[in-house]
Amino acid sequence: MQLAISQSALHLATEQESAASLDEIDAIVRTYRPRLLRFVSFSIGDADLAESIVQDCFLKAYNARESFRGDCSVSTWLFGIANNLIRDHLRTKKFHFWRKVRATAVDVSEMAHSLAGQERSPETMLLQREMARQVTESLENLSVNQRRIFLLRFSEDMSPQEIATLIDMPLNTVKTHLRRALTSVRAQMGQTK
Amino acid sequence: MTTQTSNNRNKLSMSQQTQQKKIQHLTEDDLTNYLIDPASETATELHLAACTDCHAKLDEFRLSMSSFSALSLEWCEQRSITTPLRPAVKLAARSIPTGMPGWSAALAAALLLAIAVPMDLHVKSHQASTQADAGIDQDSDAQIQQDNQLMRAVSLEINRREPSPLVATNEPAQSSSPAAKRRLDVSSE
Numbered sequence: 001m002q003l004a005i006s007q008s009a010l011h012l013a014t015e016q017e018s019a020a021s022l023d024e025i026d027a028i029v030r031t032y033r034p035r036l037l038r039f040v041s042f043s044i045g046d047a048d049l050a051e052s053i054v055q056d057c058f059l060k061a062y063n064a065r066e067s068f069r070g071d072c073s074v075s076t077w078l079f080g081i082a083n084n085l086i087r088d089h090l091r092t093k094k095f096h097f098w099r100k101v102r103a104t105a106v107d108v109s110e111m112a113h114s115l116a117g118q119e120r121s122p123e124t125m126l127l128q129r130e131m132a133r134q135v136t137e138s139l140e141n142l143s144v145n146q147r148r149i150f151l152l153r154f155s156e157d158m159s160p161q162e163i164a165t166l167i168d169m170p171l172n173t174v175k176t177h178l179r180r181a182l183t184s185v186r187a188q189m190g191q192t193k
Numbered sequence: 194m195t196t197q198t199s200n201n202r203n204k205l206s207m208s209q210q211t212q213q214k215k216i217q218h219l220t221e222d223d224l225t226n227y228l229i230d231p232a233s234e235t236a237t238e239l240h241l242a243a244c245t246d247c248h249a250k251l252d253e254f255r256l257s258m259s260s261f262s263a264l265s266l267e268w269c270e271q272r273s274i275t276t277p278l279r280p281a282v283k284l285a286a287r288s289i290p291t292g293m294p295g296w297s298a299a300l301a302a303a304l305l306l307a308i309a310v311p312m313d314l315h316v317k318s319h320q321a322s323t324q325a326d327a328g329i330d331q332d333s334d335a336q337i338q339q340d341n342q343l344m345r346a347v348s349l350e351i352n353r354r355e356p357s358p359l360v361a362t363n364e365p366a367q368s369s370s371p372a373a374k375r376r377l378d379v380s381s382e
Contacts, residue, residue, distance in 0.1 A: 034269035135261035
């Protein structure tokens, strides 16, 4: 009798533990999907393709979950997968074809609509929208490599060393890309004299 | 008097030098290097702490980037809400990254077996019966002999208990096949 009770208690505990981990996993997807989408969207300049890549990223993460040993954060791990997927897409001819044909660039005015429900003054919203537009436009003039590295540094707040590890590139090369990208972006935004 | 004047001149030139030093703002390269890796630019950091002009430049860029980051993230959050995940991703999302626990893998395997084994048995038995049906020749001599014996037995049984006018109607309908004809001959005997 006691054995039966302890067995049922163990079963309940296992179920609760599993449910907790599932909740956590859902939270991971909820937390990282927008950030991954931003990184991929502005790296490749195509929102629809970015959505597809992000979903592929979660599938790849699922398939490679055994290889995740906790050496890095989940964030770094997911961004690494997304980065590899971007690189793979860039290599395909199909990507270059659709890029020419569709050119579904990220629409800044569409981005501004998401602010409508927020509690911000019209002036603040206008200013934010203008600054975001400037950055978005200046990003379009960078190479995909420069964009990826720039976004990882200034949107994801990763250090140059972290970026170098993530994209498997020498630190000095990362810094060179960053220097060129930053100079170009600041010049286009009129922040250099 | 002359000494005092020269002292004043010296003081003036020193303050001018100090002012010039202060006016020596950071170059674009300095700012760029600081933005790339603040930790390795301690001299720039010291200057920024004292120079409001250079700090304003830095703030200008940081404000632009924070606006872009906030706005683009909100946009992506909206898209994530409105764009559903593909079913395969939904399924995968329930198992990232801890992996499938042993008990759930076993449960999945058991369910699969529970569904697959009866289906397999059903298919096999169906195949066996079909093969058996196909293997027996309905019109073989042995089969006809067996049918005739059965018919005779039935006729005998009916005639013995209760002679009925319906016996005539029990005769099989006419058929074009030779086997059917032979059966007909036997029953009319």
